Amino acid sequence: MPVTRAGVCAPCLLAVRLGEDDSWAWGELHDEALAPGRPRQLALDIDGVALPGARPVRMPQAKSGRRAAIPSWLRARLPEQVHDDPRVCPPQVPGQLGLFPTPARQFARAHAARVGDRNIPGFEAVSQQLQQMADERRVRARTMWIWRLEGFARLALAARDPDQHQVAAEALKDLLYNGPILGQALDRAGLLAPPPPRRIVAPRGTGPTRQGGQRDPELRGQCTHCLAWANDRRVMCAPCTNWCHQMRKRGGSEAECDRCHRTLMLSGGMCRRCRIVVAETEVDTAQIAMKNGDQLWFARPHAAALAVGCFAPGTAAPQGRFALKRRRARARAKSERQLSEHLVDPAQLELFPSLLRDWTRLDTSAPPALTAAAESLVTDFTAYMRGRGWNTDFFNGSIRTLRIVTGHLGADAPIQESDIRALASMRADLQGARVINYLRLRGLLAAQPPTDPCIARARYHATAIARPAFSTSVHAFIDVLLGQGSTSSRARSPKTVENYVGAILGTLEAWIADGLTDPREITRKHIEDALDPLRGDQARRLHTALRSFFRALKRERLVFRDPARSISLTTSRSVPTALPSDRIAGLLDRLDDPRDRLMVALVAIYALLPGQLAHLRRTDLDRSKGRLRLRRAGCMDHVIYLDAFTLRLVTAWELQRHRRWPDSSNLCRSETHRS
Template sequence: MHPDVSECERCRRCRPLKQGKCRFCTLLLRETEVDVSGIALDGGDQLWFGRELALRKSDRYLSGTGAQGRFKAKERRGRAASRAMRPISPHLVDPEQLELFPTPPRDWGRLNPENEFALTPAAKVLLRDFSDYLRDLGVEPRVGGSASLRTLRVLTAQLGAEAPIREGDVKAIATLGDHYQGRRVVCFLRQRGILKPEPMRDAELIRARRVAASLPTPFAEAVDLWIDVLLGQGTRSNPALTSGTIYSYVQNAHPTLKSWAESGITDLREITKKDVEAAIMDLPSVRRHSVHPPLRSLFRALRRERKIFRDPARSVSLPVAVKLPTPLPSDGVRGILSKVEDVRSQFIVALVAVHALVHDDLPALLLEDLDRSRGQLRVRRRGRLDHVVYLDELTSELATSWLRERYRRWPRTGNPHLLVSRVSAADEAGPRMSTEVTKTVFERVGISARKLRGDRIYDEARHTADPVHLMRLFGLGTTTAMKYITAAHPDKRPDPIRA
């Protein structure tokens, strides 16, 4: 008897076993695992011929590792048959059904990919159009676009393609894992006009409101009114600040307001100049200049809205140490363009190192602002006159090379900005490129954009003592231009008596 002969756990016959089953049972289970031929019986086995007509198959097909063979073909036919038998989703959205009340967010975390529903004819057409859309973007649907295609397939299988799809549902599915993506789906649905966008939410503004709500009621109401004023929504119109600045102001003023509330003060009208001075001077020196401007802004806003009688922080001032700019070492600046390889990074570095553009100006540059025939670049700055940059030969060549690279990589993008990334180029809304992209460029260079810009202005100031020249060349203000002139030419300090 064969040494490995044992009792089969299925047919109970003593045979050589593989994984607890004899050869006949293994073949039989493989034959009836995907029963596309209808040969499996309930409560018994199909009768088979023996000897020469018995089931025979080589071990490489039994192992299940081969990509070809009769069993693999049966598995493919079985999967196709199961997909054809899938029912239509009972959750299809009727486009003519009116909404009685706002529907709550759907819970996509309970989604089971194995229980997918069949696609409607409209959904199949939408998926084909989305595949063509991905190919136009230079993305192969089954490779780079498989995650986006899977997201749209789940949405259309569950909800259909007849009614608009909510942007919140797309983003919710995209958070389920790395095999789901939603950005290209949102852009495609928006382009087709079947996207229901979600309300714009400013995360930093929401955080500022949350910080204000954590204060006692009188203080919370005052801070909420302050935020409205900073947003330009007060009784008198004023330019609105960015949400990041507003959140920074509220966050820096919060500890001081909380300490006043804990000390027994119930209203900001009780605050005096001595209270403001004591609150600021008790802070470390590095924190004083970050708390002083928010407190001045808070009381100025409350005084303008007639919530307090006087501004206790109006006459409170702090000494400011003016730091003169210093040049960078020449060995650190030498060969700076060779530290980055791609054209976009070299163009970004040249705009800062040669023309001293501010780091925040780079994502806002528009395609229409670049005039290559005249060698000019228009820089739009909020609340100030536009600054015109006259490009040198190197920067002009890099700009031309970048436009060619941009058209080669994203020929169908409609983003109006000069600098785009992989994410912003795919968004049909035309957003700005993230500043993280430019930060990464200067991290590879090893020098921050602020220091590189300051070194360029300082180098120009060394060759001229005329502040008007710096103002015209780099779009500087009077104070900034004089600061660089003073640093480069200490003997040119203005006479304090005549000034």
């Protein structure tokens, strides 16, 4: 089908003229790509009804570079969009200063096109001046020249600061190469602000000067440290002078300030001015470096005075108005805390219940806000510990631990014991033993399954007890034996824990069957009745376990008194039967080695064990006094008084040892013989 020079056939031009494909017409005019295959309505050729002319939408651009004209009928059907992008030089609120200084920027023609329809005050006056300048310069492409500069004039006027009628001279550099021409147009229209006087900062100690090297009388007397102004000839004010003298006496030196980056005398990484500003404004506790962003003050009686030399960075004095401001800031920050995003819902199952939470990456200094249930739980925990008579200085770490855990996980679901232990292991000021015991007592603890089978069996027996008070007491007894009670203690072996729990389990069940509901009801008579029918090892086993049980409950303050403390068990101990003298003489006659003869005598006469013989040393023997010391781990040493016969055997062994190893430094008798 024949097409026009624009590449469009006559039926398509006719369809566009009739308004059947406005999207194609818009894309054709703005050089936008559209998908091929345009829908078109068929036209009927009826006698007497003439179709409109199929004139082209736009002609290709001529070689002269002139813009193609858009037909009036198409311009009326497809009007141009309004160009006012709020992201380009947004209007500012009059009377309000900007929070941040204007950053470095560069305007382009594309930015000017996005604010082409904005109503900007003063633009008509600048446009008239541009037309007069075009006539004066006899610009050939007058329309194009004015059109380009008018766009940059809109940007310069739109970028003015709030409540500023004129354009700042330093803002012309944002207009690239159009700045000088627009500066003349703005100046002729009365919209260009005069440039500020240029000031040159003099070397340290000479004071600020104006251009030309003359000293500025208005800035005379400004302290180079705190920048306070006193209108005198001092380079440093008296408070800064005294402060620097104190810092030098403490061994301080000049370095770069962490906040203002000036090289001055520092205390805790900051100069005196920054310490005062931080304490006064409470805006820089995160150590944000702000250059030229502080308010100046007057010196002498109006100067800001603050003792900042003895405190840590970012802190003020413990008393006074600065301490009050810090307390109010902490209270305001506490009221603005939000609830945690990780609250545990008891109605929702965990996706990975076996995984342990990593509390090391958590910021425990600012926990989230507590829910109503968590706040009630923390309050009840505090009242519970006060009711037991504990000093508040000793359980602040426990309250802090419970507050952090309930703040992040909530108090609606049982709390994992592993979470409390992991959190308490992070810092020394976090404690979890009392929290675990309290949550177990309230039924809000998901106990951590023990890995040792002996501990697992002991926990199982404790949980199987019918009465909750007795079950809780046995669990607390197990914690104490494992060294996990409210007071640190030496941990017993898992087998010992299982034996103790197994020893008292039957007695506790008998007391429960008799009607006892709490360990506090047990008296001395109950313990004596339980021990009376037992004899030998059974009595000693139960007596030892009950004494350890009630001692642990008394230390954990679960009972008022220890009923088993004054109960003693009388048992008969069998005395070893001594060997007859003829048998000892017969044994010694069969041995030729003096060492073997001495060992037989020590075992037969003094009943020494093989382990005690192996650890005897030469320094344990005192031949002049006839004494032999036995070392016992965890107990006092035992002294044996040797008779004359044993001393003769010892002397024979010493002589043989000296003959065989005269230069030996080994102190152990048995190892010397093996060598």
